[in-house]
Amino acid sequence: MAKVIGMLNVTHVPSIAGAIQGKKYDDPYWKPWFDGFHPVHDWLKTLNPTVVVMFHNDHGLNFFLDKLPTFAIGVAPKYDVADEGWNINPFRTFAGHEELAWHIREELHKAEFDMVVCQEYLIDHSVTVPMELCWPGVTPSFKFVPINLNTILFPVPTASRCEKLGKVVHAAIESFGPNERVLVMGTGGLSHQLEGKRAGHINKKFDKECSDHLVNDIEWFRKFTSEDIVELAGSQGLEVLNWIAARGACPAKMKEIYRFTKIPISNTAGNILCLEPS
Numbered sequence: 001m002a003k004v005i006g007m008l009n010v011t012h013v014p015s016i017a018g019a020i021q022g023k024k025y026d027d028p029y030w031k032p033w034f035d036g037f038h039p040v041h042d043w044l045k046t047l048n049p050t051v052v053v054m055f056h057n058d059h060g061l062n063f064f065l066d067k068l069p070t071f072a073i074g075v076a077p078k079y080d081v082a083d084e085g086w087n088i089n090p091f092r093t094f095a096g097h098e099e100l101a102w103h104i105r106e107e108l109h110k111a112e113f114d115m116v117v118c119q120e121y122l123i124d125h126s127v128t129v130p131m132e133l134c135w136p137g138v139t140p141s142f143k144f145v146p147i148n149l150n151t152i153l154f155p156v157p158t159a160s161r162c163e164k165l166g167k168v169v170h171a172a173i174e175s176f177g178p179n180e181r182v183l184v185m186g187t188g189g190l191s192h193q194l195e196g197k198r199a200g201h202i203n204k205k206f207d208k209e210c211s212d213h214l215v216n217d218i219e220w221f222r223k224f225t226s227e228d229i230v231e232l233a234g235s236q237g238l239e240v241l242n243w244i245a246a247r248g249a250c251p252a253k254m255k256e257i258y259r260f261t262k263i264p265i266s267n268t269a270g271n272i273l274c275l276e277p278s
């Protein structure tokens with residue numbers, strides 16, 4: 001049977017792609033951030049996942065503000081990168097795990113999550129940046145399943161709804177027959193706001209609390225409304241919903257393997273959190 005072997009949540013700031021393109025690994029601004037991934041690389045070599053199920057948010061390639069589903073899942077055989085104009089190269093094409101994606105879709109439907117099912121799906125920096133940070137310069141051997149959350153346009157799903165979505169995905173993964181080793185990822189955040197009077201807003205305290213409670217106290221997030229999250233984390237800080245869904249997709253008891261924070265990365269609090277089943 002398939003098993004969730006770990007969770008890796010990470011920021012997906014688009015300017016990181018520019019730094020990768022410019023090979024700014026030793027640049028004084030970027031070096032601490034890139035160095036923060038060395039322990040992640042070692043951990044991932046040990047984990048050796050065969051599938052990555054990633055909770056993320058599309059930034060306008062597949063859905064725009066006129067038609068924006070709350071939840072969508074990719075069931076495509078492959079995922080191509082579409083450059084958004086942020087100097088992101090088409091690093092690679094990712095192979096989809098169609099069978100697992102359809103199984104997750106079926107289980108979500110039974111649990112009354114009405115997903116938009118995408119047989120074609122482009123990927124942006126919310127996928128490519130974390131992938132390149134975690135597996136730099138290589139084409140991963142694992143297969144990929146993207147799950148898209150609306151963290152962009154109100155009404156966004158509540159934190160507790162995202163937790164429930166994740167829990168159904170976890171049950172679906174662990175009821176999937178083939179013996180896959182599944183790494184769950186959540187990308188984006190944590191706190192940041194790109195527009196208006198609060199542009200540049202970062203809440204280090206809230207970010208730390210998020211990582212603390214994601215380890216084994218996901219219930220902590222249930223008290224927050226979407227407006228609360230915007231107030232605390234900024235309007236784009238709603239991407240923490242991807243982190244919450246990813247944690248929901250893990251076993252109940254997890255242990256922290258690694259966390260790292262670099263503030264700021266562009267206008268965003270850069271964060272990494274790695275968990276394993278305990």
Ligand SMILES: [Fe+2]
Pocket residue numbers: 012057059126188189239
């Ligand atoms: Fe984003």
